[in-house]
Structures are given as structure tokens and as C-alpha cells.
Amino acid sequence: MEAGDMVRYKATIAYDGTDFSGFQVQPKGRTVQGELEKALAQMDKGKFIRIHPAGRTDAGVHAAQLVLHFDYTSTIPKEGLFKGLNVLTPNDISILYLERVANDFHARYQAKSKMYSYRVDNQGVRNPFTRNFALHHPYPLNQAKAEAALAVLVGTHDFTSFCSMKTDKVDKVRTIYEASLKIDETTKEWIFTFHGDGFLYNMIRIIVGTVLEIADGRKEVEEMKKVLEARDRNVAGPTIGPQGLRLEKVHY
Amino acid sequence: MEAGDMVRYKATIAYDGTDFSGFQVQPKGRTVQGELEKALAQMDKGKFIRIHPAGRTDAGVHAAQLVLHFDYTSTIPKEGLFKGLNVLTPNDISILYLERVANDFHARYQAKSKMYSYRVDNQGVRNPFTRNFALHHPYPLNQAKAEAALAVLVGTHDFTSFCSMKTDKVDKVRTIYEASLKIDETTKEWIFTFHGDGFLYNMIRIIVGTVLEIADGRKEVEEMKKVLEARDRNVAGPTIGPQGLRLEKVHY
Numbered sequence: 001m002e003a004g005d006m007v008r009y010k011a012t013i014a015y016d017g018t019d020f021s022g023f024q025v026q027p028k029g030r031t032v033q034g035e036l037e038k039a040l041a042q043m044d045k046g047k048f049i050r051i052h053p054a055g056r057t058d059a060g061v062h063a064a065q066l067v068l069h070f071d072y073t074s075t076i077p078k079e080g081l082f083k084g085l086n087v088l089t090p091n092d093i094s095i096l097y098l099e100r101v102a103n104d105f106h107a108r109y110q111a112k113s114k115m116y117s118y119r120v121d122n123q124g125v126r127n128p129f130t131r132n133f134a135l136h137h138p139y140p141l142n143q144a145k146a147e148a149a150l151a152v153l154v155g156t157h158d159f160t161s162f163c164s165m166k167t168d169k170v171d172k173v174r175t176i177y178e179a180s181l182k183i184d185e186t187t188k189e190w191i192f193t194f195h196g197d198g199f200l201y202n203m204i205r206i207i208v209g210t211v212l213e214i215a216d217g218r219k220e221v222e223e224m225k226k227v228l229e230a231r232d233r234n235v236a237g238p239t240i241g242p243q244g245l246r247l248e249k250v251h252y
Numbered sequence: 253m254e255a256g257d258m259v260r261y262k263a264t265i266a267y268d269g270t271d272f273s274g275f276q277v278q279p280k281g282r283t284v285q286g287e288l289e290k291a292l293a294q295m296d297k298g299k300f301i302r303i304h305p306a307g308r309t310d311a312g313v314h315a316a317q318l319v320l321h322f323d324y325t326s327t328i329p330k331e332g333l334f335k336g337l338n339v340l341t342p343n344d345i346s347i348l349y350l351e352r353v354a355n356d357f358h359a360r361y362q363a364k365s366k367m368y369s370y371r372v373d374n375q376g377v378r379n380p381f382t383r384n385f386a387l388h389h390p391y392p393l394n395q396a397k398a399e400a401a402l403a404v405l406v407g408t409h410d411f412t413s414f415c416s417m418k419t420d421k422v423d424k425v426r427t428i429y430e431a432s433l434k435i436d437e438t439t440k441e442w443i444f445t446f447h448g449d450g451f452l453y454n455m456i457r458i459i460v461g462t463v464l465e466i467a468d469g470r471k472e473v474e475e476m477k478k479v480l481e482a483r484d485r486n487v488a489g490p491t492i493g494p495q496g497l498r499l500e501k502v503h504y
Contacts (some may be wrong), residue, residue: 023275062381092380107258128268128344129314129385136343 007072008105009081011051012097015063016133017242019092023056023066032057032093036068039088043081044074053249054107055114058202060242062133065096067250069107107250113177113197115248118208120190127187128229135191135208135244139216141190145182146215149224150179153207160231162207163200164239172231174198179207193248202239210237260357262321262335263303264349266313269494270384271344275308275318284309284345290321291340295333296326303459306359306502307366310454312494314385319502321359359471359502365429365449365483367501370460371443377438386441387460387496391468398467401476402431402444405459412483414459415452416491424483426450431459445500454491462489 013036021029025037033051040049053068077086082098089095119134121127126136156175163172178195192211194204210227213219218236227236265288273281277282277289285303292301305320335349341347371386373379378388407428415424430447444463446456462479465471471489479488 014380016383064381086377091378091383094377094380096377125338125346125348126343128266128346129316131268131343133381 005073006103008069008101008103009072009078010067010069010099010101010105010107011085011095012065012067013063014065014094014096016059016092016132017057017062017210020059022059022061023053023063029059032063034089035089035093036085038083040072042068042088043076043084049073052107052246054111055247057108057245057247058242060132060210061245061247063247065249066109066178066247067107067252069101069105071103085222101209111250113251114174114199115178115193115195115200115251116195117246117248118192118204119213119244120192120208121139122183122188122190130189130244133246135241137212137216141212141215142143142217143181143215145221146181146190146211148221149211150181151215153179157228158231159200159203161227161236162210163232163233164202164206166232167201169200172200173201174203203246205239205242206233206236208244209240212240213237257325258355259324260321260353260355260450261324261330262319262349262351262353262357262359263337263347264317264319266316266346266348267318268344269309269312269385270314271451272311274311274313275305275315275437281311284315287341287345288337290451291337292322292324293341295328295336296324299326300452304359306363307499309497309499310494312384313497313499315499317501318499319359319363319504321353321357323355362504363502365447365503366451367430367445367447368451368456369498369501370444370446370456371496371498372444372464374435374440375443377379382439382441384495385498387493389464389468393464393467394469395433395467397473398433398442398463400473401463401466404476404480409480410483411452411455411480413479413485413488414455414460414462415455415485417485419453422454424452426452426455439461450463455492456497457494458488460496461492 015032020032023032025031025033036051049070051070085095094251121136122129122141124138132134146150155178158172159174160172172195176196180193192208214221263365267284272284275284277283277285288303301322303320303322307330373382373388374388376390405428405451410425412424428448432445434443444460466473
């Protein structure tokens with residue numbers, strides 16, 4: 001097979017983050033990027049092809065629809081590449097869609113907004129089937145208080161209080177378009193949804209950690225505004241577990 | 253703490269079978285029974301307490317509600333035992349209910365019927381989030397044919413054709429009260445439900461393996477009756493994967 005012209009591909013993938021040391025390739029540990037780049041190389045005589053995701057996720061965090069791009073010169077047709085990647089990746093990763101895009105498409109720079117969900121298992125006894133996909137928090141939660149706390153976050157704010165101090169980002173101003181809550185009456189699962197132009201390191205895990213403190217009565221609703229305005233990570237709640245977090249969609 | 257009178261407990265448990273070598277304790281491998289008996293021993297100064305389940309499940313098979321009984325002489329009150337067991341068992345097992353029962357209650361002998369489900373992921377690309385809880389079968393399936401094949405099984409029949417030859421059971425006659433199918437339009441998941449007075453070794457996995465052959469066109473609907481009447485394991489379909497199978501309920 002001869003090398004063809006360079007083609008840029010946009011791929012939308014899903015993965016169960018449970019058994020990954022995060023998205024980004026690293027010297028040790030199994031990563032989503034590592035598995036995808038290995039599969040791409042297998043499809044093109046071992047040639048290394050770098051993938052560029054819209055964003056990265058930490059160990060244990062999931063993605064229902066993450067977008068990425070990569071450049072490909074093999075003459076394998078799109079349908080063959082799509083099927084081959086699904087065969088060559090392990091079964092905790094799926095390639096949902098693959099499309100040819102213009103050579104100036106960039107998965108990260110052109111992403112306009114992202115939507116994440118965070119799931120909380122609020123049953124008294126943990127649900128073994130969702131233990132990798134929801135945080136078990138068995139204390140009585142007040143929905144109205146949680147929603148009042150979420151409402152404080154909507155809009156453009158400096159989210160320093162909700163950002164891990166391990167970040168390298170200087171600008172902590174982000175815009176949240178939606179911060180909502182839905183409760184599944186059958187499973188008692190609390191599903192938080194966040195839609196914003198971008199999210200800081202650990203931002204959603206710290207936000208939900210703080211909202212749970214308010215919803216279960218450890219903090220008052222009024223605290224949320226004070227925490228936001230303090231611009232101090234130390235006054236917000238804990239960074240809760242990664243398992244409840246899921247990247248739902250990247251908008252372009 | 254002094255030993256009290258013997259008390260028989262009935263427990264209802266749930267587990268994700270993915271990481272277990274089945275329910276029954278064995279020399280090697282992590283088992284549900286082994287973990288539960290270890291937790292019980294920890295609650296009573298290391299004393300060995302045997303648990304008696306309504307039935308066993310194979311490696312990879314799940315339970316939403318399995319019932320078991322055991323005898324206990326420690327004076328730990330019921331609520332403490334319930335909480336302690338949930339703390340001491342790993343997080344892929346949950347104790348949902350615990351109740352004191354009469355000393356002649358027997359989880360297995362008194363079980364009147366059982367309900368199982370089998371889930372099939374019928375999307376073209378596998379769903380990484382349900383890979384441990386559904387069989388991925390990406391071929392077009394005909395619902396009417398599947399339902400016609402299931403209807404053949406309802407009633408009292410000799411199910412030799414749908415029983416693993418590795419069984420030690422001689423009597424292969426069982427009664428199926430319900431064999432139905434529901435399709436989740438959002439996830440495209442096919443959820444089979446079986447309710448019967450008892451099930452033979454691998455019976456549901458062979459039944460659904462055969463129904464899928466009919467639903468995807470490899471076999472005709474008329475074959476189902478012939479397979480049942482042949483009383484020959486070799487004419488039925490394959491024993492499909494354990495991950496789609498779940499014990500839903502035990503009726504007394």
C-alpha cells in the first residue's frame with residue numbers, strides 16, 4: 001500500500017475510564033491516548049501518529065463523547081479505518097464516529113464549549129453496578145439547596161476557589177451556561193450537568209464536592225457565594241472521586 | 253461478648269460478577285461466597301459461618317437480588333450486622349436487606365421460582381459502559397422472530413437441549429412461566445426476562461444464544477420447537493457470554 005495525501009480525521013470516542021491512568025499518554029500506566037495511538041500505528045505499518053483531543057480526563061473519569069483529531073496518510077479508506085480501530089482498541093474504548101475534516105480543524109482550539117455530568121448514588125446501600133460510574137454518598141440530600149447553590153455558579157466568574165492548586169493555568173475566569181440537577185426516581189441517582197466554555201483542573205469535582213456539603217447540611221446555601229468570591233481553593237469543599245465524572249459532549 | 257442463641261438470618265444481596273470466579277467458594281479465585289464468609293468471620297472473632305444461597309452463579313454473572321441464609325450466634329444486633337457486612341465486603345457486593353427468619357427457613361429448598369434477565373447490546377459499535385453487563389451482538393435483529401421463539405419455551409418441558417452436558421442433574425424438566433423481551437429504544441439494549449421454577453446449568457445462556465440465531469436470521473423460527481423436542485444439547489445454539497446474565501429475583 002502506498003502512502004496517500006495527508007487527510008485530517010475527526011473522531012468521536014467513548015471510554016470507561018475505570019481501568020485507565022487517565023487520557024494522556026505517560027511513561028507508566030495504561031492510557032486512552034496510548035491505546036488509540038497503538039491501534040493507529042498497527043493500522044499503518046507501525047507509523048507513529050499523534051492524536052489531539054479536545055481535552056484530557058484524569059484517571060477514573062469517563063467520556064461518552066470525546067472529540068479528537070489526527071492526520072493520516074495511509075490509503076486505507078475511512079470505513080476500513082473506522083472498523084479497524086474498533087477492532088484494535090480494547091473493549092473499554094469505542095470509536096463512535098469518524099469523519100474527514102478540513103486540514104485546519106483543531107479538536108482543542110476550535111471547541112466552543114463542553115458538557116460534563118457528575119453522578120451521585122444516593123441510596124443507603126451502594127449499588128455495585130454503578131460503583132465505577134457514580135460517587136456513593138448515602139446521606140439525605142436537599143434538592144432545593146443543591147439547586148440554589150448551583151445557580152450561584154451560572155455566568156462568568158473567576159473560579160479560583162474551584163480549581164486545583166496543581167494547575168498551570170493563570171486565567172481562572174470561565175463561563176458556565178448551565179449547572180443543573182436531575183434525580184432519577186428509580187435509581188435515586190443524582191445527575192449533575194455542567195455546560196461551559198471551559199473547565200479548570202478538578203473544577204467539577206470540587207464544585208460537586210461543595211454542593212454536596214450544602215445539600216447534606218454541612219454548609220449553608222449562603223456559603224456558595226462566599227466560596228466563589230473568596231478565590232481561595234481552601235474554602236471550597238473536597239475534590240470528590242473521579243468515578244462520577246463523565247465528559248458528555250464537546251460543542252464546535 | 254458472649255455467644256447468644258442461634259439466630260437464622262435471611263440476606264438479600266447484589267453483586268457485580270465481573271471480577272468474581274463465580275459465587276461458590278473454591279480453592280483458587282475470588283468468589284462472592286468467599287468474600288461474604290470472610291466478612292462474617294471478621295464480625296465474630298474469626299468463627300467460620302457457612303452461607304447457603306438460593307442458587308449459584310458462574311464467573312461473570314451478576315445478581316440484582318440473590319437470597320441466602322446463615323446461622324449466627326454472636327450477640328451483635330441485626331442493624332450492626334447489616335452495617336458491618338456492608339463495610340467489610342468489597343464494593344462489588346452489597347447487602348441490600350437482612351432479616352431474622354424462622355430456624356427452618358432454607359434459601360434454596362424453599363425458593364419457589366427465580367427471575368433472570370439477559371441483556372444484549374445491539375448497537376453497531378459496542379458501548380464501553382455496558383461491556384461487563386451486556387453481550388455485544390451488532391447484527392440486525394428481528395423482534396417478532398425472537399418473541400415467537402421465546403413463546404415456544406413457555407410451559408413445562410424437558411430442557412435437555414438447553415442444558416450444559418457438564419450438569420449432574422438427571423431431571424431436566426422445568427416450567428417457564430415467562431420468557432419475554434423488552435427493547436430499550438434509547439440504548440438499543442435487548443432485555444430478555446425469564447421466570448421459571450428452576451433453571452438448568454447454562455440454560456438461559458443457551459436459550460438466548462439460540463434465540464439470537466433466530467432473530468438475526470441464521471436459523472428459522474420453526475427450529476426452536478425442533479431444538480426443544482430433540483432433547484439434544486448439540487442442536488441448540490451456543491452458550492453465550494456470562495456478562496449479559498443477571499439473577500433478578502428469587503420468589504418464596
